[in-house]
Amino acid sequence: MYNEAQSTISQLQDRKINNLTERLYYNDSTLLDFEAKVMASGQHKDLYYVVLDRTAFYPTSGGQSFDTGTLNGAVICDVIDSDDGDIRHLSKSEIAPVGQSVIGLIDKERRYRNCRNHTGQHIISAAAHRLFDLETMSVHLGDEYAAVEFDTNSLSPDEVQQLETAANDIIADNVEIEIIFAEASKIATLPLRKPPKRNGHLRIIRIGQFDYVACGGTHCTTSGGIGLVKIIGTEKIRGRLLVKYLAGKLAVEDYTQRFNTTDHLARMFTCHHSDLVAKIDKLSIEHRELRQSLIETQKQMLPPLVQSLTNKVIETGAGKIVVEPIDGLELPMVTRLATLTADETGGLVVLVTEGRLLLATASQSGIHAGKLAKNMAERCSLKGGGNEGTAQLGGADMDAVALYRDEIRKLLTNE
Numbered sequence: 559m560y561n562e563a564q565s566t567i568s569q570l571q572d573r574k575i576n577n578l579t580e581r582l583y584y585n586d587s588t589l590l591d592f593e594a595k596v597m598a599s600g601q602h603k604d605l606y607y608v609v610l611d612r613t614a615f616y617p618t619s620g621g622q623s624f625d626t627g628t629l630n631g632a633v634i635c636d637v638i639d640s641d642d643g644d645i646r647h648l649s650k651s652e653i654a655p656v657g658q659s660v661i662g663l664i665d666k667e668r669r670y671r672n673c674r675n676h677t678g679q680h681i682i683s684a685a686a687h688r689l690f691d692l693e694t695m696s697v698h699l700g701d702e703y704a705a706v707e708f709d710t711n712s713l714s715p716d717e718v719q720q721l722e723t724a725a726n727d728i729i730a731d732n733v734e735i736e737i738i739f740a741e742a743s744k745i746a747t748l749p750l751r752k753p754p755k756r757n758g759h760l761r762i763i764r765i766g767q768f769d770y771v772a773c774g775g776t777h778c779t780t781s782g783g784i785g786l787v788k789i790i791g792t793e794k795i796r797g798r799l800l801v802k803y804l805a806g807k808l809a810v811e812d813y814t815q816r817f818n819t820t821d822h823l824a825r826m827f828t829c830h831h832s833d834l835v836a837k838i839d840k841l842s843i844e845h846r847e848l849r850q851s852l853i854e855t856q857k858q859m860l861p862p863l864v865q866s867l868t869n870k871v872i873e874t875g876a877g878k879i880v881v882e883p884i885d886g887l888e889l890p891m892v893t894r895l896a897t898l899t900a901d902e903t904g905g906l907v908v909l910v911t912e913g914r915l916l917l918a919t920a921s922q923s924g925i926h927a928g929k930l931a932k933n934m935a936e937r938c939s940l941k942g943g944g945n946e947g948t949a950q951l952g953g954a955d956m957d958a959v960a961l962y963r964d965e966i967r968k969l970l971t972n973e
């Protein structure tokens with residue numbers, strides 16, 4: 559997250575003092591190829607870098623990440639705005655010696671995504687300022703989504719919708735976006751969203767008559783270039799509100815994915831996608847009721863099952879045990895069956911079902927189900943645990959009942 563305006567102002571002041579690398583992206587964010595001369599080169603950790611007399615590569619700053627691309631074919635993996643005002647282009651391979659001319663190519667996909675994210679942010683920030691008098695505290699312009707942090711702790715769903723609609727209205731109006739380099743004397747005459755706290759040269763991004771703000775980033779040339787913005791959620795952060803959104807292609811890709819999902823479900827349930835929520839709500843209530851009635855039915859089956867399991871008791875030196883497979887019962891019923899059988903036998907009952915071992919012990923048995931489960935887990939590569947009376951282990955095999963029975967007998971009799 560990044561405090562946009564203050565950093566931009568300080569960067570521009572640095573630029574004026576050092577003025578080493580001419581920043582071609584300041585004037586033209588659509589410039590994707592350029593020629594430049596290597597002014598300095600060196601190594602940064604295990605990477606090589608060059609400083610050029612001019613560059614269209616944007617260095618990470620102001621919440622916007624660096625451009626990727628190539629310099630004379632060398633792949634650029636990072637672009638850093640160094641403390642002395644130079645821009646360092648980093649690569650895993652050597653780029654070119656000092657004095658040589660290089661051809662730079664900017665990755666269009668990433669640059670345009672950054673432009674759409676960044677211009678989208680200015681519009682969302684301006685809309686929130688106009689509608690709800692909110693200040694932008696920080697911004698995040700990521701690969702997967704972008705976000706703006708506002709100085710409020712909440713917005714209602716209706717307010718979020720108003721914000722999104724206002725932003726998309728400005729996008730649909732396709733207003734011109736202008737880069738203005740303003741002297742101190744001119745700044746006072748511009749309706750800046752955030753009044754600058756410092757004096758000096760400023761680079762202002764004007765979006766029609768909708769927004770003026772100081773910024774060093776790359777932007778679309780018209781608001782329509784963003785395509786659309788879609789707010790995908792809000793989140794509380796540091797007691798403030800983070801509004802997450804997708805811009806342009808990212809929003810369209812998200813729409814496609816969501817469309818495919820709802821379309822698939824609508825076909826599956828033979829209904830219109832707008833009826834899906836009601837349909838699935840109804841089904842889940844029905845499912846819950848059916849499950850409950852199944853459990854009630856299975857409860858009736860329990861007494862004869864308890865009796866049949868009790869008949870399979872094995873006497874060991876350490877007490878009575880029952881280790882048997884159980885199929886076709888809901889899991890809560892298996893647990894209940896194990897407990898009832900343990901009470902009936904006064905010993906240990908282990909039921910193997912659907913990849914699980916369920917253990918239950920009678921209090922008078924002196925066997926701790928949780929401890930026994932822990933030992934079983936180690937010996938039979940199972941996972942889980944429990945308390946004194948009941949325990950559960952995952953990863954069990956229905957075909958290994960005899961093995962489990964044998965292991966339990968060994969554990970109980972310390973063989």
Ligand SMILES: [Zn+2]
Pocket residue numbers: 562620676680772773774775
């Ligand atoms: Zn900006």
